[in-house]
Amino acid sequence: MNARDEILAAARGALAQARSEESEVPGVHRKPVKLPDLVGLFVERVADYGVVVRRCAESEVAGAIAEALADARTVAVPDGFPHPVTGPAPSGPRTADAVVTTVAIGIAETGTVVLDHGPGQGPRVFSLLPDIHVCVVRGDQIVPGVPAAIAGLDPLRAQTWISGPSATSDIELDRVEGVHGPRSLRVVVVDA
Amino acid sequence: MKVALLVTCVNDALFPETGKSVVRLLRRLGVDVDFPDAQTCCGQPMVNTGYLDEAVPVVRTFAKAFDGYDAIVTPSGSCAGSVRHQHGIVARRGNDERLAAASSKVFELSEFLVDVLGVEDVGAYFPHRVTYHPTCHSLRMLRVGDRPLRLLRAVRGIDLVELPAADECCGFGGTFALKNTDTSVAMGADKARHVRETGAEVLVAGDNSCLMHIGGLLSRQRSGVKVMHLADVLAGTEGER
Amino acid sequence: MTFLGMPPFPQAAREALGDTQLRRNLAHATATIRAKRAAVVAEVPEWEELRRAGAAIKDNTLRQLDRHLLRLERSLTDHGVTVHWARDAAEACDVVGRIARSHGVDEVVKVKSMATQEIGLNEALAAQGVTAWETDLAELVVQLGDDLPSHILVPAIHRNRAEIREIFLSKMEGTDPELSDEPAELAAAARRHLRQKFLSARMAVSGANFAVADTGTLVVVESEGNGRMCLTLPEILVSVVGIEKVVPTWADLDVFLQLLPRSSTGERMNPYTSTWSGVTPGDGPQEMHVVLLDNGRTRALADEIGRQALRCIRCSACLNVCPVYERTGGHAYGSVYPGPIGAILNPLLKGVGTDAQTDSLPYASSLCGACFDACPVRIDIPEVLVHLRSQVVDVRRGPRPHAEAVAMKAASWTLARSGRLRIAERVSAVFSRLGRRRLPGGRRAVTRLPWPGSLWTDARDLPAPPAESFRKWWRRDERS
Numbered sequence: 074m075n076a077r078d079e080i081l082a083a084a085r086g087a088l089a090q091a092r093s094e095e096s097e098v099p100g101v102h103r104k105p106v107k108l109p110d111l112v113g114l115f116v117e118r119v120a121d122y123g124v125v126v127r128r129c130a131e132s133e134v135a136g137a138i139a140e141a142l143a144d145a146r147t148v149a150v151p152d153g154f155p156h157p158v159t160g161p162a163p164s165g166p167r168t169a170d171a172v173v174t175t176v177a178i179g180i181a182e183t184g185t186v187v188l189d190h191g192p193g194q195g196p197r198v199f200s201l202l203p204d205i206h207v208c209v210v211r212g213d214q215i216v217p218g219v220p221a222a223i224a225g226l227d228p229l230r231a232q233t234w235i236s237g238p239s240a241t242s243d244i245e246l247d248r249v250e251g252v253h254g255p256r257s258l259r260v261v262v263v264d265a
Numbered sequence: 266m267k268v269a270l271l272v273t274c275v276n277d278a279l280f281p282e283t284g285k286s287v288v289r290l291l292r293r294l295g296v297d298v299d300f301p302d303a304q305t306c307c308g309q310p311m312v313n314t315g316y317l318d319e320a321v322p323v324v325r326t327f328a329k330a331f332d333g334y335d336a337i338v339t340p341s342g343s344c345a346g347s348v349r350h351q352h353g354i355v356a357r358r359g360n361d362e363r364l365a366a367a368s369s370k371v372f373e374l375s376e377f378l379v380d381v382l383g384v385e386d387v388g389a390y391f392p393h394r395v396t397y398h399p400t401c402h403s404l405r406m407l408r409v410g411d412r413p414l415r416l417l418r419a420v421r422g423i424d425l426v427e428l429p430a431a432d433e434c435c436g437f438g439g440t441f442a443l444k445n446t447d448t449s450v451a452m453g454a455d456k457a458r459h460v461r462e463t464g465a466e467v468l469v470a471g472d473n474s475c476l477m478h479i480g481g482l483l484s485r486q487r488s489g490v491k492v493m494h495l496a497d498v499l500a501g502t503e504g505e506r
Numbered sequence: 507m508t509f510l511g512m513p514p515f516p517q518a519a520r521e522a523l524g525d526t527q528l529r530r531n532l533a534h535a536t537a538t539i540r541a542k543r544a545a546v547v548a549e550v551p552e553w554e555e556l557r558r559a560g561a562a563i564k565d566n567t568l569r570q571l572d573r574h575l576l577r578l579e580r581s582l583t584d585h586g587v588t589v590h591w592a593r594d595a596a597e598a599c600d601v602v603g604r605i606a607r608s609h610g611v612d613e614v615v616k617v618k619s620m621a622t623q624e625i626g627l628n629e630a631l632a633a634q635g636v637t638a639w640e641t642d643l644a645e646l647v648v649q650l651g652d653d654l655p656s657h658i659l660v661p662a663i664h665r666n667r668a669e670i671r672e673i674f675l676s677k678m679e680g681t682d683p684e685l686s687d688e689p690a691e692l693a694a695a696a697r698r699h700l701r702q703k704f705l706s707a708r709m710a711v712s713g714a715n716f717a718v719a720d721t722g723t724l725v726v727v728e729s730e731g732n733g734r735m736c737l738t739l740p741e742i743l744v745s746v747v748g749i750e751k752v753v754p755t756w757a758d759l760d761v762f763l764q765l766l767p768r769s770s771t772g773e774r775m776n777p778y779t780s781t782w783s784g785v786t787p788g789d790g791p792q793e794m795h796v797v798l799l800d801n802g803r804t805r806a807l808a809d810e811i812g813r814q815a816l817r818c819i820r821c822s823a824c825l826n827v828c829p830v831y832e833r834t835g836g837h838a839y840g841s842v843y844p845g846p847i848g849a850i851l852n853p854l855l856k857g858v859g860t861d862a863q864t865d866s867l868p869y870a871s872s873l874c875g876a877c878f879d880a881c882p883v884r885i886d887i888p889e890v891l892v893h894l895r896s897q898v899v900d901v902r903r904g905p906r907p908h909a910e911a912v913a914m915k916a917a918s919w920t921l922a923r924s925g926r927l928r929i930a931e932r933v934s935a936v937f938s939r940l941g942r943r944r945l946p947g948g949r950r951a952v953t954r955l956p957w958p959g960s961l962w963t964d965a966r967d968l969p970a971p972p973a974e975s976f977r978k979w980w981r982r983d984e985r986s
Contacts, residue, residue, distance in 0.1 A: 077591040083804035084571040096562035183775035196789035197738045220760040228721040228756035234779035239731035243644035244689040246538040254731025281976035305921040315895030319918035405875035438872025443961040447520040450965040481966030491946035
């Protein structure tokens with residue numbers, strides 16, 4: 074027998090008696106959650122990771138982005154990014170100091186942004202190599218928690234879930250921010 | 266209600282005073298407790314070391330000894346846990362479901378006092394500085410919660426102080442104390458240090474086996490801290506002391 | 507999966523306990539992570555429900571494991587991934603080595619992965635002329651220090667900042683001799699060292715935290731971004747995935763992506779989670795392989811009580827709360843899977859009765875139960891430990907029992923009849939005047955006994971037996 078058939082046969086044989094049983098999966102955590110101030114919680118939880126968060130109106134987005142890019146000399150702007158980017162010189166992702174992207178979803182409870190690398194977000198390398206990542210999140214993209222995010226995302230698209238800057242706790246379990254991913258994450262939240 | 270005392274082999278052979286305390290305490294509370302003389306041991310030392318075949322005759326004796334009682338009270342969280350959670354395993358090994366008959370009838374002392382009798386103030390008097398170690402099996406196997414502490418808080422004259430890192434294991438662990446003696450002693454040394462930090466005169470717990478381990482270390486260190494079973498504290502009244 | 511030549515746990519533990527620096531490093535690290543975990547778990551009111559959901563999903567999946575694996579294979583294949591099957595470590599390493607050599611690759615970058623640690627992939631690749639670079643900071647520390655991992659999440663937990671600085675200075679090319687031991691500076695040095703490797707490597711090897719059967723999605727949960735680098739930049743990606751990592755649907759991830767980060771690093775969410783369902787044209791590796799690894803998992807699955815260990819999501823919460831692990835560290839367990847989960851997983855994957863080291867692991871616990879309370883998928887580790895102890899005892903039963911077995915048989919015989927116990931107690935009462943030390947309260951205590959009693963009295967006093975057992979008192983006083 075080849076490895077495949079042998080493993081499958083062993084898995085079948087191992088559970089000969091128990092196969093028909095079924096454990097009930099509790100589902101209370103999947104019940105719809107109503108949070109009074111979704112955007113406020115998101116802002117608070119993103120800031121908990123030490124991230125600079127700026128909440129602004131639609132008309133102030135360009136200014137907020139420019140402010141977030143103040144210390145960058147060059148910036149990578151993915152195709153389809155919907156806001157004007159002024160200031161740093163445009164550059165490719167491998168050489169830019171900074172990158173600006175939109176997101177697919179924001180998760181309030183965990184302060185997470187999820188990129189599915191659609192228009193405005195660029196391929197995965199865009200948000201990876203530059204040292205500064207500026208994320209623009211629309212208020213109406215924010216969901217309460219992980220279950221709502223999972224339900225709203227397309228599994229067939231590659232995704233990057235980002236919660237704060239790159240970090241490690243590998244030395245004495247003390248958190249150090251900024252290892253291989255962008256060392257600085259900046260989030261602009263646009264009230265819809 | 267016919268109530269039996271499971272004194273446990275450790276208390277029977279090494280700490281008889283604790284058994285007497287339970288009898289005295291329960292009688293004071295109006296419970297006519299009986300001691301089925303055929304009892305020996307719950308079988309936990311064998312089960313926890315992996316000797317299931319050897320546990321079968323011991324648990325069979327146990328089941329017979331306690332047949333016909335409505336409730337079994339024991340001054341040991343560990344033995345209560347063993348009866349409740351392990352006699353089923355032994356019954357499967359012995360291919361005899363009757364071996365697990367006592368599982369649903371056993372109560373650790375604080376459970377029996379608080380849940381069955383509904384008392385927290387048992388009329389005890391103990392004018393000493395005391396700290397309490399919640400033994401692992403009471404805490405995580407039986408989930409007795411703060412029942413022992415509620416009983417202790419109601420004791421007159423007591424000065425109850427909190428034990429740092431109280432819910433961490435003392436390192437006894439039955440045959441673990443012998444098979445992994447270095448690790449066991451390292452854990453116990455930290456527990457003993459926490460006990461001394463409280464400045465308590467007496468360390469109280471619901472299991473004499475854990476107390477034998479911690480107390481053995483405290484004595485070796487000449488700490489002067491006395492170890493006492495919860496039952497021994499609860500049994501004392503003002504008139505006697 | 508076990509380190510060669512390791513002594514049984516009690517011996518290895520004794521050595522570790524003598525290392526005061528190790529004890530300090532471990533106590534500090536585990537206390538830090540325990541506090542963080544407790545805080546973020548307390549934030550989730552439905553935590554217990556989530557644990558039950560995690561356990562139930564895993565159990566249901568394991569019951570139909572063959573079906574879900576076939577579904578996973580089809581989904582992966584549909585999305586351009588080549589699927590390989592490996593019965594054991596050697597087969598898995600062989601697959602990865604062949605892929606590397608077929609592309610003329612002699613250097614691969616690695617995402618931290620327990621499965622590849624388990625199969626000893628780095629060593630196997632080295633034997634085939636392929637260098638594997640660990641890119642997780644702690645794995646790098648272990649690799650550079652020619653050391654062994656001692657924790658599932660933080661393999662270098664036994665090292666403090668000063669030791670890590672020394673390792674970088676002596677083993678990491680081009681390290682600035684002025685490097686301080688500030689964690690931030692150490693991390694920056696590793697960042698500089700690895701950046702070139704990321705940009706030049708043509709092939710990466712990863713594991714996966716989850717593999718979704720119906721979509722062919724693999725999930726890697728990480729913190730540093732080294733995973734994203736490896737999963738994005740090279741042309742070829744090989745993922746070695748234990749067959750128990752499969753979950754049926756994408757929706758099931760909502761449970762595990764809540765349970766894992768809070769249990770593992772004590773965060774609401776880990777910095778980075780990457781998910782991908784096969785090849786994305788123009789984005790990331792364009793050639794992908796998945797190696798589905800058994801290596802003892804179907805053996806564990808056949809164990810009725812032990813199979814719950816296959817729910818494990820490698821969070822390491824059980825290590826962090828374990829009073830034994832906290833004092834001995836991970837090396838004493840002699841495996842890439844240390845701590846309470848290692849004490850059950852290693853014997854389940856390998857089977858008992860083959861070597862003394864593995865057989866010692868189920869006994870490396872006081873059965874305090876802290877691991878079960880912390881486990882996000884409710885693995886009843888104490889239950890499995892006791893079960894495995896009975897397997898160890900049973901496999902050793904034979905015509906010539908050893909001292910412990912004889913003692914247990916004698917105890918069993920004595921305790922099978924109360925009359926026999928009464929006689930034993932009468933004999934022990936003879937020793938009631940033994941011992942010169944007095945315990946507080948006045949009771950006599952024994953301070954020295956011959957072996958095996960010395961195992962107790964070397965460190966602990968023992969109360970002398972009472973003159974009268976409880977049973978005797980009852981007969982005399984109560985039953986008159």
